[in-house]
Amino acid sequence: MNTIVDAQGSGSSGGSGSHSLPRQAERGVGREEATSYLTAGHGVKSWLFTTDHKRIAILYALTITVFFFIGGAAATLIRMELFTPAGDLVSAEGYNKLFTLHGVIMVWFFLVPAIPATLGNFLLPLMLGARDLAFPRLNLMSWWLIVIAGAFVLYVLVMGGVDTGWTFYAPYSTTYSNGYVVAAAAGIFVSGFSTIATGLNFIVTTHTMRAPGMHWFRVPLFVWSIYATALIMLLATPVLAMALLLIMIERLLGVGIFDPALGGDPVLFEHLFWFYSHPAVYIMILPGMGVVTEIVTCFARRRIFGYQFMVYALLSIAVVGFFVWGHHMFVAGQSMYAGLVFSFLSYVIAVPSAIKVFNWTATLYRGSIVLDAPMLYALGFIGLFTMGGLTGLFVASLPIDVHVHDTYFVVAHFHYVMVGGMVSAFFGGLHFWWPKITGRLYPEAWARFAALLMFFGFNMTFFPQFILGWMGMPRRYHEYPSEFQVYHVLSSAGAVVLGAAYLLPLGYFLWSLRYGQPASDNPWDAKGLEWRTASPPPKHNFPSTPRVDEEAYDYHPPRRPPGGHLDHPSDGRPAS
Amino acid sequence: MRAIGAFHGLWWPGILVWVTLMALLGLTWGLAYVPMGVFNTVVSMGIGTLKALLVALFFMHLKESGPVLRLAACAGLVWLAVLFAFTFADYLSRGWGPG
Amino acid sequence: MSDPQALAEQFDDLGQQRHAAELGMWIFLATEALFFGGLLLGYAVYRHLYPEAWFAAARETEILIGTANTAILLTSSLTMWLAVRAGEEGRRDAVTLALGLTATLGAFFLGLKAYEYYLDWDNSLVPGLRFAFEKADPEHAEIFYYLYFFLTGVHAVHLTVAITAVLVVLFLVRTGRLAYQQSATLTVLGLYWHLVDVVWIFLYPLIYLPGRSQ
Numbered sequence: 001m002n003t004i005v006d007a008q009g010s011g012s013s014g015g016s017g018s019h020s021l022p023r024q025a026e027r028g029v030g031r032e033e034a035t036s037y038l039t040a041g042h043g044v045k046s047w048l049f050t051t052d053h054k055r056i057a058i059l060y061a062l063t064i065t066v067f068f069f070i071g072g073a074a075a076t077l078i079r080m081e082l083f084t085p086a087g088d089l090v091s092a093e094g095y096n097k098l099f100t101l102h103g104v105i106m107v108w109f110f111l112v113p114a115i116p117a118t119l120g121n122f123l124l125p126l127m128l129g130a131r132d133l134a135f136p137r138l139n140l141m142s143w144w145l146i147v148i149a150g151a152f153v154l155y156v157l158v159m160g161g162v163d164t165g166w167t168f169y170a171p172y173s174t175t176y177s178n179g180y181v182v183a184a185a186a187g188i189f190v191s192g193f194s195t196i197a198t199g200l201n202f203i204v205t206t207h208t209m210r211a212p213g214m215h216w217f218r219v220p221l222f223v224w225s226i227y228a229t230a231l232i233m234l235l236a237t238p239v240l241a242m243a244l245l246l247i248m249i250e251r252l253l254g255v256g257i258f259d260p261a262l263g264g265d266p267v268l269f270e271h272l273f274w275f276y277s278h279p280a281v282y283i284m285i286l287p288g289m290g291v292v293t294e295i296v297t298c299f300a301r302r303r304i305f306g307y308q309f310m311v312y313a314l315l316s317i318a319v320v321g322f323f324v325w326g327h328h329m330f331v332a333g334q335s336m337y338a339g340l341v342f343s344f345l346s347y348v349i350a351v352p353s354a355i356k357v358f359n360w361t362a363t364l365y366r367g368s369i370v371l372d373a374p375m376l377y378a379l380g381f382i383g384l385f386t387m388g389g390l391t392g393l394f395v396a397s398l399p400i401d402v403h404v405h406d407t408y409f410v411v412a413h414f415h416y417v418m419v420g421g422m423v424s425a426f427f428g429g430l431h432f433w434w435p436k437i438t439g440r441l442y443p444e445a446w447a448r449f450a451a452l453l454m455f456f457g458f459n460m461t462f463f464p465q466f467i468l469g470w471m472g473m474p475r476r477y478h479e480y481p482s483e484f485q486v487y488h489v490l491s492s493a494g495a496v497v498l499g500a501a502y503l504l505p506l507g508y509f510l511w512s513l514r515y516g517q518p519a520s521d522n523p524w525d526a527k528g529l530e531w532r533t534a535s536p537p538p539k540h541n542f543p544s545t546p547r548v549d550e551e552a553y554d555y556h557p558p559r560r561p562p563g564g565h566l567d568h569p570s571d572g573r574p575a576s
Numbered sequence: 577m578r579a580i581g582a583f584h585g586l587w588w589p590g591i592l593v594w595v596t597l598m599a600l601l602g603l604t605w606g607l608a609y610v611p612m613g614v615f616n617t618v619v620s621m622g623i624g625t626l627k628a629l630l631v632a633l634f635f636m637h638l639k640e641s642g643p644v645l646r647l648a649a650c651a652g653l654v655w656l657a658v659l660f661a662f663t664f665a666d667y668l669s670r671g672w673g674p675g
Numbered sequence: 676m677s678d679p680q681a682l683a684e685q686f687d688d689l690g691q692q693r694h695a696a697e698l699g700m701w702i703f704l705a706t707e708a709l710f711f712g713g714l715l716l717g718y719a720v721y722r723h724l725y726p727e728a729w730f731a732a733a734r735e736t737e738i739l740i741g742t743a744n745t746a747i748l749l750t751s752s753l754t755m756w757l758a759v760r761a762g763e764e765g766r767r768d769a770v771t772l773a774l775g776l777t778a779t780l781g782a783f784f785l786g787l788k789a790y791e792y793y794l795d796w797d798n799s800l801v802p803g804l805r806f807a808f809e810k811a812d813p814e815h816a817e818i819f820y821y822l823y824f825f826l827t828g829v830h831a832v833h834l835t836v837a838i839t840a841v842l843v844v845l846f847l848v849r850t851g852r853l854a855y856q857q858s859a860t861l862t863v864l865g866l867y868w869h870l871v872d873v874v875w876i877f878l879y880p881l882i883y884l885p886g887r888s889q
C-alpha cells in the first residue's frame with residue numbers, strides 16, 4: 001500500500017511515500033512571485049478591517065475558537081454535575097443556564113459559522129478560481145456582526161445567564177423566565193444577519209465568479225455543499241429572526257401572540273422556530289459532507305462515485321429539509337394528522353443522506369486508501385453521521401418519538417450528527433487545508449493520535465446516552481435516580497477524553513506555526529484549484545485567472561481506478 | 577412643469593403601469609365595501625397580487641431579467657408558501673377526529 | 676463621465692459586476708419576504724382562529740390614511756423607476772430630480788403614518804400601553820393591533836432605510852462621485868425601494884380592508 005506522506009511524516013514513518021518527490025520539487029514555487037496574504041499588510045488594523053476573504057476566514061476561525069471553548073466550559077460543568085445522581089455542584093436553575101448557554105453558543109456561535117465562515121470563506125474563491133468573494137466588504141461586515149452578536153451573549157453570560165434552553169419556547173421565554181432572554185435573543189438576531197450576509201455572498205460568488213471552464217458540474221462538491229448550506233441560511237434565518245423579534249417585544253411589552261394567557265398560541269412559536277431550526281441542523285451538517293468528500297477522494301486517490309448524484313443529494317437535502325420541521329412537535333399539541341405527514345417526510349429526507357453515505361463508501365472501494373489524519377477524521381465522520389442519521393429515523397417515527405422525546409436518546413442522536421459528524425469534519429478539514437492556509441505542515445503522528453482519540457472519546461461520551469434515553473432518562477435535569485449513574489459516569493469520563501482530543505490539535509497547530517516544516521503548494525497531491533497556487537496563497541489568490549480543463553476529482557483516468565498501482569504518480573498529479 | 581421636461585422621453589411604459597396601479601387601488605378600495613363573503617378576501621388579495629406582479633415585472637424589470645434573477649425572486653415566495661402550507665396543515669386538521 | 680472608478684478589483688468586467696449586484700439584491704429581497712413572512716403567518720393563523728375579532732378590529736383602522744399612503748408609495752415606485760431609466764441614459768439632472776421626488780414621497784408616507792399612529796393612540800388602540808376596545812373580543816382584537824403595529828413598524832423601518840439610501844445616492848450622483856451609468860447602484864437601490872412598496876401592497880388589504888362590508 002502506498003502512503004501519501006508529508007515531508008514530516010516521511011521521515012518518521014520510514015519513507016514509504018512515493019509522492020514526496022514531486023512535492024519537494026514544487027516546494028517554494030510561487031512564493032517568491034507574490035507575497036502571501038499573511039504578509040500583505042501588517043498591524044492589527046490590516047486584519048480587523050481587511051476585505052481579503054482569507055484573512056476574514058482567519059478572523060472567524062479565531063472567534064469561533066473562543067466560543068468553542070466557552071461552550072466547552074459549560075459542557076464540562078454539565079458533565080461534572082451529572083457525575084453523581086445528586087444535584088450537588090450547581091442548582092437546578094444554574095444547570096438550566098449552563099445547558100442553555102452551551103446550546104446557544106455551540107449552535108449559533110460555533111457550528112453554524114464553523115465550516116462555512118472559516119473553511120468556506122477561505123476556500124470558496126480559491127476553489128472557483130476567483131480573486132475574492134463577490135462582496136468583500138459585506139464579508140467583513142458579517143464578521144463584525146458576529147462579534148457584536150457574541151458581545152450580547154457574553155453580556156448575558158456575565159450578567160447571570162438565561163435559562164430557557166436554546167429553543168426559547170414560549171411562554172416560558174416570554175413570561176416566566178428570570179434570565180436575560182431579550183439580550184440573548186438579540187444576540188442571536190444579530191448573528192442571523194451575519195449568517196444571511198455570508199450565505200448571500202457565497203451564492204452570488206458561486207453564480208457569477210467561476211473561472212473559465214468551471215461549469216456547474218465541475219464545481220467541487222465542497223463548494224456545492226456550501227452552496228446548499230447558503231440556500232438554507234438565506235431561506236430559514238429570516239424566519240428565526242422574526243420569531244425572536246416577536247419574543248423580545250412580547251417580553252418587553254407584555255403583549256403578544258404566543259402567551260395563551262393573552263389569547264395567543266405557543267405552538268405558533270414552535271412552528272416558526274423549527275421552520276428555521278430543522279433546516280438549520282442541515283446548515284450544521286452539509287458543509288461537513290462537503291469537506292469529507294474532498295478528503296475521501298484525495299486519500300483514496302479516487303474520482304467521487306456518482307458526482308451528479310452527490311450534487312442532487314445535497315440540493316434535495318437542502319430543500320426537503322424544509323418539509324419536516326414538525327417532527328420536533330409530535331407531542332407539542334400539533335394535530336395528529338400533521339404529525340403523520342411530518343413523520344413520513346422525515347423518512348424521505350433520510351434517502352439523500354443515505355445516498356451520500358453509499359457514494360462515499362463506493363468511492364473508497366478499490367481506492368488506494370491512505371490513513372492520514374484528515375482521512376481518519378473523514379472516516380470517523382462517515383461512521384458517526386451514519387449512527388446519527390439512523391437514530392434520526394428512530395425519532396422520526398411518531399410512535400417511538402412519543403416514548404423517547406425529550407430524553408437522552410434525542411441528545412445522543414443530535415450529538416452524533418453535530419459533534420460526531422460536523423466537528424469531526426471540521427477537524428478533518430482543518431488538517432487537510434492547514435498547509436494551504438498557514439504554509440506549514442503539522443506533525444502527522446500526533447494528528448493521527450488526536451483523530452483516533454476523538455473518535456474513541458466521542459463514542460464513550462455519547463453512546464451511553466442512547467442507553468440512558470432508551471431507559472427513560474429525560475434531558476435537561478441536573479439530578480437523576482441512581483440506577484442511571486453508571487452511564488452518566490461513563491459519559492463524563494468520555495468527555496474528559498474528548499476534551500483532551502480537542503486540546504491536542506490546538507497545541508500542535510500552534511506549534512506548527514513556528515516549528516512546522518514549510519508546506520509545498522500541494523502537499524497531498526490533491527486535485528482542485530486551491531492546490532494550484534502558493535501555500536499560503538497570495539493576496540489575490542492566483543497570479544492569473546486559472547483555466548479549468550478537467551473534471552472534478554480527476555485522480556485517475558475515467559473508469560480506471562487506481563486499484564493497487566499508484567506507482568504511476570502521473571495519474572494523480574495536477575496538470576502543470 | 578419642470579418635472580415633465582426633465583423626464584422627457586422617459587415616461588413610457590411606466591406611466592401606464594402607474595395608471596393601472598392607481599385604478600386597481602381604487603377598485604380594491606371600493607370592492608371592500610361590497611358584501612361578497614369570503615370573496616372579499618379573495619378579491620382583495622387577488623388585486624394585491626396583481627399590483628405586486630405589475631411592480632415586479634415592470635418597475636423591477638423582472639420581465640427582462642434572466643432565469644437566475646427570476647428564480648431568486650420566486651424562491652422567497654415559494655418558501656413562504658411552504659411555511660404557510662405546513663403550518664396550516666397543523667391548524668386546519670386540529671379539529672379532525674380523535675387527535 | 677466615467678471618472679469615478681466603477682469596477683471593483685474582484686470582478687473581471689462591468690457585466691459580471693452588475694449581474695452580481697442584481698442577483699445579490701434579489702436574494703436579499705427573498706430573505707426579506709421570509710422575514711415579513713413570519714409575521715404574516717402569525718396574522719394568518721389568528722385571523723383563521725378569530726375571524727370575528729379580526730374583522731371588528733380591522734374596521735377601526737384609518738382606511739383613508741391607509742389608502743392615501745398606498746397611492747403615495749405606488750407613485751414613489753414610478754419616480755424610482757424613472758430615476759433608474761434616466762440613469763441608464765446618463766441624464767444626471769433627471770436622476771437627481773427623480774430621486775428627490777422619491778425620497779419626498781417616502782417622507783410623506785412616513786408623516787401620514789406617524790399621524791395615523793397618533794390617531795391610534797387617541798383611540799386607545801395601542802396594545803400593551805393604551806388599549807381599550809369595546810367591540811367584540813378585545814383580547815384577540817389586541818393581537819390584531821399588535822400585529823398591525825409590528826407589520827407597519829417593521830415596514831416603516833425599511834422605508835426609513837430606503838429613504839436614507841436614496842438620499843445618499845442622490846448626494847453621490849449630484850457631486851459626481853458615482854459612476855451611476857455603469858454601476859448597478861441605481862438598479863439595486865430601485866429594487867429595494869420597490870420591495871418596500873410591494874410589502875405595503877400586501878399590507879394594505881390585510882390591515883385596512885377586512886370586515887368593511889359587514
Ligand code: HEM
Nearest residue numbers: 281284285327346350389392393395396405406414417418
Ligand atoms: C436522517 C436525518 C434526520 C432525521 C430523520 C432526524 C430526526 C429528528 C427528530 C425526529 C428529532 C426530534 C426528536 C425529539 O425531540 O423527540 C430530532 C432532533 C434533533 N436533531 Fe435530528 N434528524 C436527522 C438528522 C439530523 C442532523 C443532520 C442534525 C444536525 C446536524 C440533527 C440535529 C438534531 C437536533 C439538534 C435535535 C434536537 C433539537 C432539540 O430538541 O433540542 N438531526 N431529529
Ligand SMILES: [Cu+2]
Nearest residue numbers: 278325327328
Ligand atoms: Cu429536525
